[in-house]
Amino acid sequence: MTTTTQARPRVERFDPATYEAKWRERWEADQLYRARDDDPRDKQYLLTMYPYPSGDLHIGHWYAATGPDIVARKRRMQGDNVMFPMGFDSFGLPAENAAIDRGIHPAVWTANNIERMRAQFRTMGCMFDWTREVVTSDPSYYHWTQWLFAQFFKAGLAYRAMAPVDWCPKDQVVLAREQVEGVDRHCWRCGTPVIKRDLEQWFFRITKYADELLDFSDIDWPEPIRLMQTNWIGRSEGAEIDFPVEADRVEPIRVFTTRPDTIFGATFMVLAPEHPLVDVLTTDAQREAVDSYVVAARRESEIDRMSTDRDKTGVFIGAYAVNPLNNERIPIWIADYVLPGYGTGAIMAVPAHDERDFAFARTYDLPIRYVVVPPSGEVPDGEAFTAHSADEVLTNSGEFSGMRATDAIGAITQQLVDIGLGSFAVSYRLRDWLVSRQRYWGAPIPIVYCPDHGAQLVPDDELPVTLPHDVDFAPTGVSPLQSDAEFLAASCPVCGGPARRETDTMDTFVDSSWYFLRYCSPHDDSQAWDPDRVRMWMPVDLYTGGAEHAVLHLMYARFFIKALRDMGHLSFDEPFTALRNQGQILGADHQRMSKSRGNVANPDELVERYGADAVRCFLMFIGPWDQGGPWNPTGIDGVHRFLGRVWSMSLPGETDASAPVAVERDEIERALRRATHVTIAEVSEDVEAFRFNTALAKLMELANTITRARESGVAGSAAFGEAVDTLLLLLAPMAPHITEELWARRGQPYSIHQQPWPAYDPALAVAETIELPVQVDGKLRDRLVVTPDTPAEEIERMALESEHVQRYLAGRQPARVVYIAGKLVNVVTPR
RNA sequence: GGGCGAGUGGCGGAAUGGCAGACGCGCCAGCUUUAGGAGCUGGUGUCGCAAGACGUGCGAGUUCGAGUCUCGCCUCGCCCACCA
Numbered sequence: 001m002t003t004t005t006q007a008r009p010r011v012e013r014f015d016p017a018t019y020e021a022k023w024r025e026r027w028e029a030d031q032l033y034r035a036r037d038d039d040p041r042d043k044q045y046l047l048t049m050y051p052y053p054s055g056d057l058h059i060g061h062w063y064a065a066t067g068p069d070i071v072a073r074k075r076r077m078q079g080d081n082v083m084f085p086m087g088f089d090s091f092g093l094p095a096e097n098a099a100i101d102r103g104i105h106p107a108v109w110t111a112n113n114i115e116r117m118r119a120q121f122r123t124m125g126c127m128f129d130w131t132r133e134v135v136t137s138d139p140s141y142y143h144w145t146q147w148l149f150a151q152f153f154k155a156g157l158a159y160r161a162m163a164p165v166d167w168c169p170k171d172q173v174v175l176a177r178e179q180v181e182g183v184d185r186h187c188w189r190c191g192t193p194v195i196k197r198d199l200e201q202w203f204f205r206i207t208k209y210a211d212e213l214l215d216f217s218d219i220d221w222p223e224p225i226r227l228m229q230t231n232w233i234g235r236s237e238g239a240e241i242d243f244p245v246e247a248d249r250v251e252p253i254r255v256f257t258t259r260p261d262t263i264f265g266a267t268f269m270v271l272a273p274e275h276p277l278v279d280v281l282t283t284d285a286q287r288e289a290v291d292s293y294v295v296a297a298r299r300e301s302e303i304d305r306m307s308t309d310r311d312k313t314g315v316f317i318g319a320y321a322v323n324p325l326n327n328e329r330i331p332i333w334i335a336d337y338v339l340p341g342y343g344t345g346a347i348m349a350v351p352a353h354d355e356r357d358f359a360f361a362r363t364y365d366l367p368i369r370y371v372v373v374p375p376s377g378e379v380p381d382g383e384a385f386t387a388h389s390a391d392e393v394l395t396n397s398g399e400f401s402g403m404r405a406t407d408a409i410g411a412i413t414q415q416l417v418d419i420g421l422g423s424f425a426v427s428y429r430l431r432d433w434l435v436s437r438q439r440y441w442g443a444p445i446p447i448v449y450c451p452d453h454g455a456q457l458v459p460d461d462e463l464p465v466t467l468p469h470d471v472d473f474a475p476t477g478v479s480p481l482q483s484d485a486e487f488l489a490a491s492c493p494v495c496g497g498p499a500r501r502e503t504d505t506m507d508t509f510v511d512s513s514w515y516f517l518r519y520c521s522p523h524d525d526s527q528a529w530d531p532d533r534v535r536m537w538m539p540v541d542l543y544t545g546g547a548e549h550a551v552l553h554l555m556y557a558r559f560f561i562k563a564l565r566d567m568g569h570l571s572f573d574e575p576f577t578a579l580r581n582q583g584q585i586l587g588a589d590h591q592r593m594s595k596s597r598g599n600v601a602n603p604d605e606l607v608e609r610y611g612a613d614a615v616r617c618f619l620m621f622i623g624p625w626d627q628g629g630p631w632n633p634t635g636i637d638g639v640h641r642f643l644g645r646v647w648s649m650s651l652p653g654e655t656d657a658s659a660p661v662a663v664e665r666d667e668i669e670r671a672l673r674r675a676t677h678v679t680i681a682e683v684s685e686d687v688e689a690f691r692f693n694t695a696l697a698k699l700m701e702l703a704n705t706i707t708r709a710r711e712s713g714v715a716g717s718a719a720f721g722e723a724v725d726t727l728l729l730l731l732a733p734m735a736p737h738i739t740e741e742l743w744a745r746r747g748q749p750y751s752i753h754q755q756p757w758p759a760y761d762p763a764l765a766v767a768e769t770i771e772l773p774v775q776v777d778g779k780l781r782d783r784l785v786v787t788p789d790t791p792a793e794e795i796e797r798m799a800l801e802s803e804h805v806q807r808y809l810a811g812r813q814p815a816r817v818v819y820i821a822g823k824l825v826n827v828v829t830p831r
Numbered sequence: 832g833g834g835c836g837a838g839u840g841g842c843g844g845a846a847u848g849g850c851a852g853a854c855g856c857g858c859c860a861g862c863u864u865u866a867g868g869a870g871c872u873g874g875u876g877u878c879g880c881a882a883g884a885c886g887u888g889c890g891a892g893u894u895c896g897a898g899u900c901u902c903g904c905c906u907c908g909c910c911c912a913c914c915a
Binding site: 231338342428627630642 | 856
């Protein structure tokens with residue numbers, strides 16, 4: 001068989017299957033990405049949020065991990081000692097549900113999933129240091145989660161309290177406030193509306209750190225996350241004021257208000273139905289009405305209680321309080337719009353200046369009195385307003401009338417302080433963190449209850465309190481551990497007598513509040529972390545993950561670090577110096593990916609067809625990393641073709657299409673070198689800024705330039721070699737396999753990932769000529785090609801001589817000529 | 832109801848106040864291939880034969896010049912939601 005002469009000798013087509021797995025095995029065997037504790041170079045701790053081992057790695061995991069992997073790889077090439085670990089957040093409900101639904105033990109289900117996901121993770125070609133892997137459900141890990149609980153307990157930061165808790169009737173579990181979502185207050189996991197239950201629960205005292213958690217001055221975090229945490233903490237400054245009541249031997253009602261300046265406008269008081277004084281103060285005549293209202297309020301679902309658009313309801317309890325500043329007698333009501341958990345659970349109602357109080361007053365025909373004059377100067381009649389500006393002036397307010405409202409806040413509060421009936425106060429929306437879970441698959445809380453000595457910590461040398469293997473997983477509303485007699489039996493550390501073991505386990509967010517510390521010394525069996533290693537690696541230099549953790553994990557982790565610092569265990573203030581959030585990859589239907597919707601995209605098929613590099617690059621190319629978007633794989637052919645071009649231009653074998661004369665050749669090489677260095681600068685900047693899409697676009701441009709140069713016959717030149725080598729080095733973090741393969745084939749030393757990041761030479765990036773747009777009245781009319789050092793007068797002269805410009809000037813003199821050096825010329829016509 | 836963010840070709844998207852649509856997808860034409868696929872080259876905002884005109888959700892404004900800044904609307908997304 002003969003063939004006609006081909007224009008280009010065939011080079012081997014690129015086939016990722018032939019080299020991707022090979023290089024991953026080599027890197028692993030060489031421990032190329034292992035972070036060394038004894039490395040003297042600058043450390044960089046890069047971290048991406050560890051996944052829950054649900055069983056399958058989907059496209060979102062690839063998207064989330066590839067971004068930070070690129071940055072980690074680049075910083076590594078820049079000479080830093082980079083740690084980029086991975087692990088599994090392996091306690092939690094789905095494992096237990098699997099046990100209930102399918103009879104698989106949570107430990108088995110979890111271990112199988114981890115094994116599968118670990119294998120899937122490896123196909124991504126990320127530079128994870130697997131020698132540091134952390135699995136939170138492993139006793140070697142939760143041993144130290146329990147030890148941390150003990151530290152918090154000893155420091156007075158863990159306490160037990162009876163509390164009305166949010167309860168998911170489907171999952172049969174207590175939920176933290178952060179796990180209740182939406183207007184209908186549903187369970188974050190299964191969507192079932194929650195109900196209230198009273199239970200004895202363990203709490204972490206996060207509110208102690210409310211103020212410090214509001215301070216983000218030393219960390220580089222996205223503005224939206226800082227805002228969400230700030231709003232969640234919800235700091236309000238105001239006053240607590242005591243309103244004496246008309247009853248013997250009853251303490252005054254203490255209210256919290258942010259508007260003490262409006263106290264002369266208080267025409268009634270409202271207590272939360274749960275307020276302890278309700279029972280004491282209610283008169284016999286009102287007793288029946290009050291009791292039935294209280295019962296109804298307590299039985300009411302949160303949906304009704306929290307809804308803002310429903311009509312206000314309440315009941316007069318028959319008692320009266322006294323306004324401490326004007327001695328007015330004002331009626332006391334109860335209403336469910338006053339919440340027991342915020343402030344003092346009681347308010348002074350100022351219907352003229354608070355919309356809610358106004359609505360209530362209208363419903364029950366209570367008096368409305370205006371005491372703050374708005375900037376307009378007109379006191380409205382019968383209509384509420386709440387505006388609060390520096391222009392407002394008080395009226396109907398005794399000695400404070402005429403004072404500016406902003407000044408009156410301080411003055412009135414001070415007066416109340418002086419007479420012993422008030423104080424400056426701050427209130428927070430933030431509540432303490434409820435960590436108890438009535439579940440099996442979590443870290444057991446290391447507490448035993450002694451009839452004589454109460455709640456006692458399990459001594460450190462008896463940790464870990466391990467989960468028993470054989471238990472009954474039927475969802476009964478109590479922890480499966482409660483039916484395990486052997487687990488329950490304990491002895492009191494104080495008296496040695498029989499004691500009952502705590503059967504609640506910890507919220508999995510406790511596990512994830514310190515896993516980044518464990519990565520520093522994951523195999524240390526004698527302590528939670530090695531202080532020297534933590535001193536070396538922490539804090540995390542760059543943390544990446546989903547913005548959905550804004551008020552959950554990301555706030556708890558900050559709290560943990562601050563608390564442990566105050567206990568003397570750590571010497572820094574914040575766990576994560578810089579934070580970046582990736583966007584979410586949605587299903588093709590623009591909905592959040594979930595198994596129940598059946599819109600989960602699995603990358604395996606694409607990886608098999610195009611290789612891991614193409615999938616990585618495509619994910620980074622579809623748009624800004626922090627934006628995400630619906631999944632649509634149709635564009636992957638573009639990056640696949642790009643990688644194919646990189647492949648063929650990097651290998652010898654193709655002949656020059658045409659040989660330019662020497663002068664042109666020189667020019668082409670200079671242009672190629674210029675393009676190379678411009679690309680170095682741009683890609684370096686883009687990667688640090690997480691703009692992987694534009695970084696890739698610029699690499700594609702360089703590849704296109706190289707292709708054109710080759711067709712011009714400069715393939716053998718030094719400039720050409722430099723351009724190709726640079727392209728491979730800049731691309732290596734995004735496409736680690738193909739670049740390694742080509743680097744080797746080009747005879748360069750192993751490994752491309754150990755080469756220094758290309759150095760940018762600004763002198764080589766300077767353009768010889770520039771093209772200046774010429775506008776007339778801001779509209780493009782012509783272009784000038786000039787050298788960068790052409791004087792301004794010369795450029796203006798050339799612009800005015802342009803026939804296109806002349807046409808629009810139509811013989812007139814220009815009103816002015818704007819020349820922005822190196823940018824453009826704008827000829828302004830007379831008006 | 833409050834807060835934050837976003838609206839740019841058929842699609843994903845690019846653009847320190849300075850050439851709108853980089854880079855890709857798709858589409859069209861050509862080359863190559865027994866064919867299909869893959870690959871390669873060129874074209875591709877809209878209207879128009881063309882010259883040209885018009886174009887970044889809508890309406891004003893600032894400016895020599897606005898996708899970008901200001902004000903007012905509309906739409907979508909996320910977070911919070913009776914927090915006194």
